[in-house]
Amino acid sequence: MNFFERQAEVRKASAKLVWLFVLAVIGIVAVIDLAVWWAIGFPTLDVAIGPLAIVTVLTVVTIGLTSWIRTLMLRRGGGGKVAASLGGVAVPEDTADPGLRRYRNVVEEIAIASGMPVPELYLLPHEAGINAFAAGWAPGNAAIAVTQGALDRLNRDELQGVIAHEFSHVVNGDMRLNIRLIGVLAGIVGLAVVGRVLLSGSGSRNRKNNNAGPLIIVALAAMIAGYIGVVCGRLIKAAVSRQREYLADASAVQFTRQTDGIAGALKKIGGLQAGSTLRAGKAEDVSHMLFGEGRKFSSLFATHPPLAKRIRLLDPAFDPAELEQLSHRWAAAPPSGLHEDQARGLAPVSEQHPQAPRSLQPPGRQQPMVQAQPRAVVANVGDPGSGSFAHAGTILRDIPEDFLIRARRADTVVPLVFGLLISADNDTRVRQYHALAARHGQPVADAAWNEGSALTALDPALRLPLSEIAFPALRHRTSEELTAIGASITELVKADGNTSIFEYCLSTLLHRDLHEAIHNNPPWRARHTSLHRSHGVVATLFAVLARVGHREPGAAEAAFRTGLATTLPGVQLPYHPPPQGPFALGAAWPVLDGLPGHDKAKLIEGVVAVIGSDGAMTVEESELLRTVCAVLHCPLPPLVGSQTAAPRSG
Known part of the structure; x- marks a missing residue:
């Protein structure tokens, strides 16, 4: 299953979630309407239709509004809000902790x-x-969030497997x-909470008024229906998430x-007393998002496949009795x-990389070129090849450490990014300096000027x-x-x-990522x-390329x-390169990003062919290819030799 097929499966899972949610809401509404009909004495339909319609609308609005508000809050807060709700803390950019530096380095390599x-x-930090x-x-x-137990217990290969x-x-x-889940x-549970509040209020009212019986029946029905909905919700989570976990395990193996690595991490979960359990109060909310089971559930409600089965799929020789042996060994x-x-x-992980000689190169050096085969490149979308991970590690080792430090720090990152765009031409450089000083102040402009000077010797492939x-x-x-x-x-x-092509690629990717960070969506509405x-x-895209x-x-x-x-x-279409060059693509992105997966695959094949x-393919051309793929939300790994070789026949 390739990237585009997996995307189609996710869309099917989303549609399945919607239908299951609708069925659950219909069932809940039916239970509450029946309770209301009973509470008002089973009148004829023409008499009951008014009260039942009002109750139905209130029930649907309560569930729908609660679900919408909860989803909107999570969307606006991003992944960091979910992590913080479980007691997560952001990893400092300048941390000296070996485990945290190893964690940061692994994530950057995989990204x-x-x-x-x-x-x-x-x-x-409080999860063992x-x-x-x-x-x-x-x-x-x-x-991405990991527990302290994962940092303490997993070696680098195992941590790589989990992060992958x-x-x-x-x-x-x-x-x-997962956010939609x-x-x-939240909407279904919200109804149970409303029922509990109504029941509490009607109970106190009943002590003063003997006519509060119908309200108690309705409140009790809402609470019962809500908790039935919770059971249905857990079944929905289990149905949607279990198969995704098998796919994620397989993808991690394909990636690393x-x-x-990943089998070793799963064995440590099975062999250690703490397992994969989370103590945070909201662990139930995110149980379907976790690497391992955060809570113990019956097999019917389990959001993850059985641990032994996951391990055996990765290691066919695995014997479940091995977990018992590991448990005895690790108890002490x-x-x-x-x-x-x-x-x-492996040295203690300071992750201070020795600098490779290709990290800096004089301007004007001829850029390396790689072969490009359209179908081979499309096959690598969302599926890093065997050399991608090692190549990413080489890239990180090749970037001078002082640049990495400033790129990771909130107080130095802005001048560094501006410095990547500072021109070598002195007149242009002066205009850029004054523009930055006017908008951000002289200290930022001075720092960007200095960064621009330092970055001129950086290998273009590392920018x-x-x-x-x-x-x-x-x-x-x-x-x-x-x-x-x-x-x-x-x-x-x-x-x-x-x-330049680099300037266009960098500005396009930054604008897209910054817009998504602010608004949670790309800068355009896909058509x-x-x-x-x-x-x-x-035709416009191909002409520009x-x-x-x-x-x-x-x-x-x-x-x-x-x-x-x-x-x-x-x-047959005419060849008319637009005079504004790559900037003409701004009007093309909403259309191209709205193509279905199989059409995007054909489009990328054409891009590679052009x-x-x-x-x-030069470094500039490969950067442009990766930019096109990124804008289309089709992540493409860096192109390295074997990844772009033509597939062998037979």
Whole structure:
């Protein structure tokens, strides 16, 4: 199952959730209406229709409004609000704790390798069980949280497996489904709370008024119906989430290319007394989002598959009796993840990377090129290949440590991001300086000027990854500050009237991510359409890409035709590169982002065919490809040799 098929499965699961919710509401309404009919003495239908209609409307409004408000609150708060509700604390950018630095480094590696924004990091410091979850409405406001038990007990491979499992939920769109589940259950539980309040009030009223009996019956029915709804809600959670957990385990293995990590984490859950249990009072709300069971449920209500079954799917030789042996061994001496890393030859995790020689390069050095095969690239969307994780680790090691430190700090990240866009041309540089000073003050402008000078020697292939690492610290600002930062980015890009591909890619990705961080949605409303109704927009995209990658008009038009033949075979469209260059794509994104999954796959094949029509892809072209995929919400891992090789036949 590829990325686009998994996205379709999530949409089916969302539709299933809606129908199950509707059926639960119908059942609850029926129970309450029956109670009301009984309370008013079983009158004829023409007499009862008025009271029953009022009760039905009030019941539906109570459930629907509670669900909507709860979902809206979670959307606006992002994943961090969910983590904070369980006692989570944000991981400091400048932490010296080896476990937290290892945690941050693993998350950054996986984010870069998967082509996703780096999420916020949270720790649940009072939880001894091994657990984790990803939460958020969109990748731009996602957060990943792990328990203290996970940091203490898991070695690096096991932590990678757990984090990769959670990232699969982000990539596959499960986070939004999980938030909807919380909202649905809040509405059903809300009815039970209303019934309990009415019952309490009617009880005191009954002591003063003997006519309060009907109200007691209605309140009791509302409370009973609400708790029946809670049972239905738990069944809904179990039905929706169990299969997603199997898929997330498989995706984590595919991502890390080894089963020992995630299987080892599951064995530690089964062998340690704390298991994966969470003590937080709201653990029930997020039980379907967790890596392991946060509460003990019967098999009927379990949100996760049986632990032994999950392990056996990863390790066919596993014997469940092994958990009992591990439990006896670890009762006296619980495992330490950091000590296990040291025993395996890994240094205590300061995560201070030695700098590789390719991290800095003189301007003008010829950029490396990779081969590009359209179907192979599409197959890697949402599915990092065997080299992606190792390549992401290399990227992090290659970025100088002082840049990484400033990218992770809230007080230095803004000048660093501005510095990535500071021009080498002195006149343009001066205009950019004055624009920043006018909007943000002279200290920020001075810092950005210095960052621009320092960043000129950074390998161009590392500039976008550095901006991705900077994103979590960047979004720790008010919406007004983020809006001002976005406006400054646009002004810096347009200062010289000649936008480079890197400038366009960086500004586009930052604008999208900042907008999602503020508004929980991309800067446009996707228009649901199809490729065959979007010929003009597809032609604009391919014309821009062809013009960027080919200086000769004849070669550019040939590349354009290659893309059309791939995506829209048999369709003939004129080649007219828009004069505004990449900025013409702003009007195309709402249409292209609204394409169904199989059409997006065909579109990406065409994009690869256009920019790789000469048989190779430069760093600039690969950045543009990743930007197009990111804007379409189709995360593409960094392109490395074997990932772009043509698939072998036979």
